[in-house]
Amino acid sequence: xxxxxxxxxxxxxxGADPGARGSAGIVESEVVLxxxxxxxxxxxGQGLRVVLTRxxxxxxxxxxxxxxxxxxxxxxxxxxxxxxxxPAGTVRVYSEPAPTPPPPAAGVTPQTGAANPSRSSQSVxxxxxxxSIGAPAAHPGMVNxxxxxxxYLDRSREFAALLQAQMSQRFRGSPPTPLLAAVRQLRxxxxxxxxxxxxxxxxxxxxxxxxxxxxxxxxxxxAVADFxxxxxxxAK
Amino acid sequence: xxxxxxYTLGVLLVLVAVGAIMLPSLRRSVQDLSKNVRxxxxxxxxxxxxxxxxxxDTKVKAQMFWLSDTSSADLAPVTIELTLSADPVLRSKQxxxxxxxxxxxxxxxxxxADTTLLAFYLQPDGTAIxxxxxxxxxxxxxxxxxxxxxxxxxxxxxxxxxxxxxxxKILIHGQDTDTLAGHLDLEMPFPLPTTALQAAPGAQPxxxxxxxxxxxxxH
Numbered sequence: 001x002x003x004x005x006x007x008x009x010x011x012x013x014x015g016a017d018p019g020a021r022g023s024a025g026i027v028e029s030e031v032v033l034x035x036x037x038x039x040x041x042x043x044x045g046q047g048l049r050v051v052l053t054r055x056x057x058x059x060x061x062x063x064x065x066x067x068x069x070x071x072x073x074x075x076x077x078x079x080x081x082x083x084x085x086x087p088a089g090t091v092r093v094y095s096e097p098a099p100t101p102p103p104p105a106a107g108v109t110p111q112t113g114a115a116n117p118s119r120s121s122q123s124v125x126x127x128x129x130x131x132s133i134g135a136p137a138a139h140p141g142m143v144n145x146x147x148x149x150x151x152y153l154d155r156s157r158e159f160a161a162l163l164q165a166q167m168s169q170r171f172r173g174s175p176p177t178p179l180l181a182a183v184r185q186l187r188x189x190x191x192x193x194x195x196x197x198x199x200x201x202x203x204x205x206x207x208x209x210x211x212x213x214x215x216x217x218x219x220x221x222x223a224v225a226d227f228x229x230x231x232x233x234x235a236k
Numbered sequence: 237x238x239x240x241x242x243y244t245l246g247v248l249l250v251l252v253a254v255g256a257i258m259l260p261s262l263r264r265s266v267q268d269l270s271k272n273v274r275x276x277x278x279x280x281x282x283x284x285x286x287x288x289x290x291x292x293d294t295k296v297k298a299q300m301f302w303l304s305d306t307s308s309a310d311l312a313p314v315t316i317e318l319t320l321s322a323d324p325v326l327r328s329k330q331x332x333x334x335x336x337x338x339x340x341x342x343x344x345x346x347x348x349a350d351t352t353l354l355a356f357y358l359q360p361d362g363t364a365i366x367x368x369x370x371x372x373x374x375x376x377x378x379x380x381x382x383x384x385x386x387x388x389x390x391x392x393x394x395x396x397x398x399x400x401x402x403x404x405k406i407l408i409h410g411q412d413t414d415t416l417a418g419h420l421d422l423e424m425p426f427p428l429p430t431t432a433l434q435a436a437p438g439a440q441p442x443x444x445x446x447x448x449x450x451x452x453x454x455h
Contacts, residue, residue, distance in 0.1 A: 020378040020379050062414070083381045084379045086381045
C-alpha cells in the first residue's frame, strides 16, 4: 500500500519571471515563496515530508518542477499563485479539466504554415504511479509526460474539493467549489495536483497577503489530512 | 556694475521671460506627441484589421461575454447589435474584433485593447484556429483567473454567435505557445461550451459552406 507521505509545494515563477506584479510593487513570485514556507511548517507538523520546487528566487521550468514531483512516491502536488485580478482576499482552487478529445484529422495546420499546433508527445520512464486511475498508459510503467496528469484527474478533483471547502470557510467571498482550468504546470504532474490562486497583487498593501499566509497554511494542512485516507484507499 | 555685466544680465532676463512664455506651449506639444503615439498604434491596428464586410452581412443581436460589472471574477452576457456575415469564418472574425473593440467600459475588457486578430481558420472537423498578436500574451494580466476569463470570453462569445465550431486552438503570432500569459495552457484546443451553442441566424456549419452570391462589381 502506498501512503501519502510527501507534499510537493511549487511556489510559481521566480528568477527572471516575477509573475503578476501590482502597481504597489507586490510581486507574485515573492508572495508565493512566503506562502510556501508557511505551508511547509504546517505540513511538516503533520509528519509529512515537504519538498519545495524552489527555495529561493530561481525559476525552474515547468518540466523541472514536474520532474521533482514525478520523482517522488506517495506524493501530492500544490502549485501556489497570486492573481492580478479578482476580489481581494479570496482564494480559488483549480484542477485540470478532462482532455479535449482529438479531432478526427490528426493535428491542425494553418494555411500560413507558420506553426503546427500538434505537438510530439514524449514518453519517458518514470516511477510507477502510486495507483492507476482513468485511462491506462499505452505501455505498462510508461507515462506520457506531456499528459501525465490525465491519470490523476479524479483524485485531483477530490483533493481540490476538500481544499476549496477549507478556503471558503476561511476566506470570505471565495467560491464554495473548486474550478477547472488548464493550468500549464498541472498537465505534466503524475500525482494528484491542484493550483491555489490568491487575489491579488493589485491590493495597495502586501501586509494583507502576508496575513493570509498562516490561515492559508492551516486550511491546506487540514485538507491534506482529510485527503490522506482517500488517497490511501485509492492506492490499495 | 560694468556695462558688459548689465548687458549679460539683460539678455538672461529676456531668455528667462521667453522660456516662461514658451513653457506651456512646449508642455502641450509634448502631450500632443504622446497622444500621437497612441494614434499611430490605433492607425496601425486599423490597417491590420480592415473592416470586414460581405454581401451576406445582416444586422443581428449578438451576445458578447465581457467581465461582469458586479464581479471581476465572472463574465456576463451583453447583447449588442452587430452586422455579421453568414460565412462562419468572416462571422467569427467580426465577432472577435467586436469582443476586442466594443467592450462597454475599459474595466470590463477581457482582451487587451491592442490585441489584433491576425488570422482565423475553420477546419471541416469544426476545429477553429485563432491567431492573435503578441499583445494578448504581453498585456493580459497574469494569473489563472484573468487568463481563463480571457479565453472563456472568446469561447462563450463564439459559441453564442457562430455555429459549426466545436473547439478552438489559440496561436500567438502564428506560433504554438506554451501559455497565454504564464499560466493557462495553450497546448490543446479548448472545447466550446455546448450549453451556450445555439443556431446563430444565418450562420452555416463549417462542413457545409454556404454558396456565396457574386461579389458586387466596383463602380
